[in-house]
Amino acid sequence: MKVAFAGTPDFAATILRALISxxxxxxxxxxQPDPRKGRGRKTTPTPVAELARSHDLLLTQPARISEISDELAAYDALIVAAYGQILRPDSLYATRRGAWNVHASLLPKYRGAAPVERAIMNGETETGVTIMRMDEGLDTGPMALQRSVNIPPDVNAGELAGLLAGAGAKAIVESLSLLENDSLTLVEQDSLFATYASKVLDEDRILRWEWGVRQVHDVIRALAPGIGARTSHPEVEGPIKIWRSRILESESVSLEAGRIEAGNGRMVVYCGSGSLEVLDLQRPGGRRLPARDFLRGTPLEGAFV
Incomplete structure (x- = not known):
């Protein structure tokens, strides 16, 4: 089949790489248009754009995909993976066999913008990918294939996205082959079981140390390596980002939530129930550091708040 592909980040680049092969x-x-990053505001290619250029593929980066909807009529199908825009009907229905989305959840669970982060935040042990024919709703279209993926207890969002991209890459190639042979069966979603993965807001990033240790750990890994979970300390001006942690398997000790025990290059923080070791963190304006190196420059006492 002759397909058009719409995607932007690393997740999408993995899907595109499989389609190329x-x-x-x-x-x-x-x-999406290449963003400007860094102090010099230099243009940085999106992972998908970089891959397309390396394979000499025809590439376009319009501000809105509707600007090129007429061009899509030349293709059998449009494949969408983490593109970053909502498609209007003129793009959804432009190709001969419709638009197909690689969605990073087992629909109808976790419809929406942040299925990977929300699955980890909620302590899920399993998620997956769904190949779906897109319609005008928010991830509501009929499903072609689903593939389950286990969520290891310490995996972060970036690592899980990589696992899901690999599963999605295989699933979309299989789906297209079935579609080409007119043997693809679609199943409607049951909206009674739908849940929504809303975009992560600033308030979602704040660690509440009165939570149980598992919930705190899940928020930390759900926001890494992206925007990062945040906490505060009276001796540090501005938010401290916590990038990596591990749950300590020990008897529960009743101490103040947020209480820090630092020594021998380790940082242990007590939660509402249980405790965890902070492994990597970052002060405002600084670099991400292992706890040992962080404590050399910023010795912390007392408690996070």
Whole structure:
């Protein structure tokens, strides 16, 4: 099949790489405009744009995909993976066989913008990917294939996204082959079981040390390596980001939530129930550091708040 592909981050680049290696013909790649990053505000290519250029694929990066909806009529299908825009009907229905999304959850659970982060935040032990024919709703279209993926207890969002991208890459190639042979069966979603993965807000990043240790740990790993979970300390101006932690398997000790025990290069923090070791963290304006190095420059006493 001759397909167009729309995607932007690393997750999408993994999907595109599989399509390039498949029997299907990727005739057009669509990505968000290259962002400007760093102090010099230099343009940095999106992972999908970089991959497309390296394979000499036709690439376009419109401000809105609707600007090129007429061009999509030349393709059998549009494949969408973490593109970053809501598609209007003129793009959804432009290709001969519709638009197909690689969604990082087992729909109808975790419809929406942040399925990977929300699954980890909620302590899920299993998630997956769904290949879905897109309609005008929010991840409401009929499903073609689903593949389950286990969530290891210490995996972070970036690592889980990589696992899901690998599963999604195989699933979309298989789905396209079935679609080409007119043997793809679609199953409608049961909206009674739908849940929503809303975008992560600033308030979601704040660690509440009165929570149980598992919930605190889950928030930390759900926001790494992206925006990072945050906490505060009276001796540090501005938020401290906590990037990595591990739950300590020990008897519960009744101490003040947020209480820090630092020594021998280790940082232990007590939660509402249980305690965890902070492994990597970052002070405002600084670099991400292992706890040992952080404590050399910023010795902390007392408690996080």
């Amino acid at each position: 498949s029997p299907h013909d990727v005739g057009l790649v669509i990505s």
